[in-house]
Amino acid sequence: MGEPIARHLIDAGFRVTGVDIAQAMIDLCRQRFPGQAWFQADMRHLDLGRRFDGLIAWDSFFHLTRDDQRAMFPIFARHVVLGGCLLFTTGPTDGEVIGEVFGDPLFHASLAADEYRQLLDRNGFAVVSHVVEDPDCGFHTVWCARKCRDI
Incomplete structure (x- = not known):
């Protein structure tokens, strides 16, 4: 919103x-x-035909399946300029859970932190910061990465 x-x-x-x-x-x-x-x-099929200085996937990316999350990293890379930043949230640990929003079930999935690091590296990003359940961000698990090379 x-x-x-x-x-x-x-x-x-x-x-x-x-x-x-x-x-x-x-x-x-x-x-x-x-x-x-x-x-x-649908972010899984996103192709805006341009690159941005920053890309934010806040409270969205972790609603994808684990395989769909893996497939997002080349899409992120296509949309971020060299030197630009990627900011996204994940769950705190590897796994899948069903949460609840307004009484409705809501799917959440996350990969292991090491796998996120590998996917970021493989797609030209270097991790700047990773904070698990950051109390300053509503206990979100936050990743910030900078695009350091084109793939």
């Missing part, structure tokens, strides 16, 4: 391009933040 991350970036003067699979979320972002670029798309 663009809150709080897109709002923070827009308020700081950045242009934002947002993607969500849910059209209702895109419609809400268009209402809240006209003048920004919002696309309804």
Whole structure:
């Protein structure tokens, strides 16, 4: 819905391009933040035809299956400029769980930290920071990586 991350970036003067699979979320972002670029798309098949200084997959990436997560790293690499950053959240440990949001079941999956590191490296990223259940970020497990080489 663009809150709080897109709002923070827009308020700081950045242009934002947002993607969500849910059209209702895109419609809400268009209402809240006209003048920004919002696309309804499945991240697993994303090809925007351009690269960005930063890419954020916050509270989204870990809803994919583990195989789909593995397949996302070349997609991330195609969309980030050399020197750009990738910021994403995962679960704290390797595995799959079914959580709950508003009483509805919600799938979560994560790979082992070593596998994320290997996937990042294989796709031209160097880990800048990885914090498991960061209390300063609502106990999210956060990864930040910089694109250090094109593959």
